[in-house]
Amino acid sequence: xxxxxxxxxxxxxxxxxxxxxxxxxxxxxxxxxxxxxxxxxxxxxxxxxxxxxxxxxxxxxxxxxxxxxxxxxxxxxxxxxxxxxxxxxxxxxxxxxxxxxxxxxxxxxxxxxxxxxxxxxxxxxxxxxxxxxxxxxxxxxxxxxxxxxxxxxxxxxxxxxxxxxxxxxxxxxxxxxxxxxxxxxxxxxxxxxxxxxxxxxxxxxxxxxxxxxxxxxxxxxxxxxxxxxxxxxxxxxxxxxxxxxxxxxxxx
Amino acid sequence: xxxxxxxxxxxxxxxxxxxxxxxxxxxxxxxxxxxxxxxxxxxxxxxxxxxxxxxxxxxxxxxxxxxxxxxxxxxxxxxxxxxxxxxxxxxxxxxxxxxxxxxxxxxxxxxxxxxxxxxxxxxxxxxxxxxxxxxxxxxxxxxxxxxxxxxxxxxxxxxxxxxxxxxxxxxxxxxxxxxxxxxxxxxxxxxxxxxxxxxxxxxxxxxxxxxxxxxxxxxxxxxx
Numbered sequence: 001x002x003x004x005x006x007x008x009x010x011x012x013x014x015x016x017x018x019x020x021x022x023x024x025x026x027x028x029x030x031x032x033x034x035x036x037x038x039x040x041x042x043x044x045x046x047x048x049x050x051x052x053x054x055x056x057x058x059x060x061x062x063x064x065x066x067x068x069x070x071x072x073x074x075x076x077x078x079x080x081x082x083x084x085x086x087x088x089x090x091x092x093x094x095x096x097x098x099x100x101x102x103x104x105x106x107x108x109x110x111x112x113x114x115x116x117x118x119x120x121x122x123x124x125x126x127x128x129x130x131x132x133x134x135x136x137x138x139x140x141x142x143x144x145x146x147x148x149x150x151x152x153x154x155x156x157x158x159x160x161x162x163x164x165x166x167x168x169x170x171x172x173x174x175x176x177x178x179x180x181x182x183x184x185x186x187x188x189x190x191x192x193x194x195x196x197x198x199x200x201x202x203x204x205x206x207x208x209x210x211x212x213x214x215x216x217x218x219x220x221x222x223x224x225x226x227x228x229x230x231x232x233x234x235x236x237x238x239x240x241x242x243x244x245x246x247x248x249x250x251x252x
Numbered sequence: 253x254x255x256x257x258x259x260x261x262x263x264x265x266x267x268x269x270x271x272x273x274x275x276x277x278x279x280x281x282x283x284x285x286x287x288x289x290x291x292x293x294x295x296x297x298x299x300x301x302x303x304x305x306x307x308x309x310x311x312x313x314x315x316x317x318x319x320x321x322x323x324x325x326x327x328x329x330x331x332x333x334x335x336x337x338x339x340x341x342x343x344x345x346x347x348x349x350x351x352x353x354x355x356x357x358x359x360x361x362x363x364x365x366x367x368x369x370x371x372x373x374x375x376x377x378x379x380x381x382x383x384x385x386x387x388x389x390x391x392x393x394x395x396x397x398x399x400x401x402x403x404x405x406x407x408x409x410x411x412x413x414x415x416x417x418x419x420x421x422x423x424x425x426x427x428x429x430x431x432x433x434x435x436x437x438x439x440x441x442x443x444x445x446x447x448x449x450x451x452x453x454x455x456x457x458x459x460x461x462x463x464x465x466x467x468x469x470x471x472x473x474x475x476x
Contacts, residue, residue, distance in 0.1 A: 055286055062288045062320060192465070199453050208454060214462040217452045219420060220355040221387045229284025233316070233360055237395040241427055245469045 032059035038081040045078030046247040053117025064232030071240040085122040109136040120147025124182040141246035184211035198225045308350035322365035338365040359388030373398040390424035402432035437467040
């Protein structure tokens with residue numbers, strides 16, 4: 001009797017687990033939907049992954065972050081994709097598959113990783129995971145654009161001190177609000193980290209990231225800032241050039 | 253803590269939220285593209301209407317949407333329409349009262365609308381030479397890879413006494429690459445001791461590290 005119960009429970013457990021396994025459901029290469037757009041896929045060359053923030057959709061032709069992905073694909077010969085922060089698991093799976101293709105050919109799997117806004121937080125967790133799980137051989141370049149902690153509650157809690165107490169007295173002078181959960185470059189697994197940020201746009205994490213190789217405060221004439229949602233539009237050429245110089249030329 | 257004292261943080265929080273809600277801009281920045289989409293869907297007429305709005309934020313949106321339309325027109329081979337929109341954007345610059353929108357026109361709109369357009373490149377070079385939205389003009393020229401941009405930006409870099417602008421001109425030169433960029437970076441780094449304690453909000457240790465890293469990546473894969 002006990003044996004039958006154990007067997008029945010095992011069957012149930014297997015069935016439940018199977019139901020929980022997420023299916024690989026990204027659109028084919030070159031087809032964009034709101035959550036994902038694999039721009040190019042090659043058998044070799046660097047892999048570039050762009051992670052969008054909260055309001056962004058991968059098929060929005062006005063979106064600066066999407067333009068970064070499209071322009072990078074033109075300038076770097078390899079595989080390039082853009083995923084929403086909501087499809088982080090699919091993005092990790094895509095990187096794993098692309099890296100595997102390269103390793104089977106005896107090539108080094110190199111990754112260029114870009115994250116904007118909430119995508120900055122999600123991509124920093126991805127970078128940590130890729131290094132821990134040895135998904136890629138190296139993250140050649142990691143770029144964050146106005147990185148913000150994902151989630152309204154978490155982000156609000158982290159920045160409450162700044163918003164309620166100090167920001168009025170010491171505007172934009174709060175290093176304690178810096179985005180600190182990004183992995184530090186070690187020169188081997190994570191080569192470089194370039195951080196583009198603004199101090200006025202959100203008052204959230206607007207400060208340099210102490211561990212980044214390069215910190216760029218994005219600045220207009222007379223100290224104006226372009227705004228959190230539009231900063232990615234302004235710095236498209238800079239980010240594309242960062243990727244091109246780090247990963248090598250070529251492209252479509 | 254007395255009841256009244258406990259109420260103060262709550263009142264402060266409510267006041268801040270109330271004030272934030274009254275400022276259109278705080279939400280605007282978070283929902284940039286979603287605000288642009290309906291204007292884009294409305295076509296050139298709707299974008300032109302936005303570009304003439306009494307609200308600076310609407311003009312900003314309208315002009316950026318127009319610049320995307322110019323870019324797409326050029327990509328689809330409609331050079332005439334692209335130039336028409338580029339001219340319209342340049343005309344708006346002269347009557348624009350918001351400094352922020354003028355910067356957007358020079359830094360973002362002209363870069364989208366001005367590729368391969370000699371009039372747009374001349375417009376940007378004039379802004380750079382006149383010191384009007386010069387940083388934005390330098391970035392746009394570098395992004396467009398306009399002929400003669402390198403020496404023009406290098407000249408602006410040497411001319412200005414404002415280190416914040418010097419730093420930005422260096423960035424534009426880095427984007428462009430080539431000998432003017434290497435020369436300017438070497439000059440700046442050799443005199444870094446004279447540079448100020450802070451540029452924008454960045455301490456010297458931060459911006460120096462960034463400049464050194466930029467210099468190292470100059471010369472890598474410079475020809476597309």
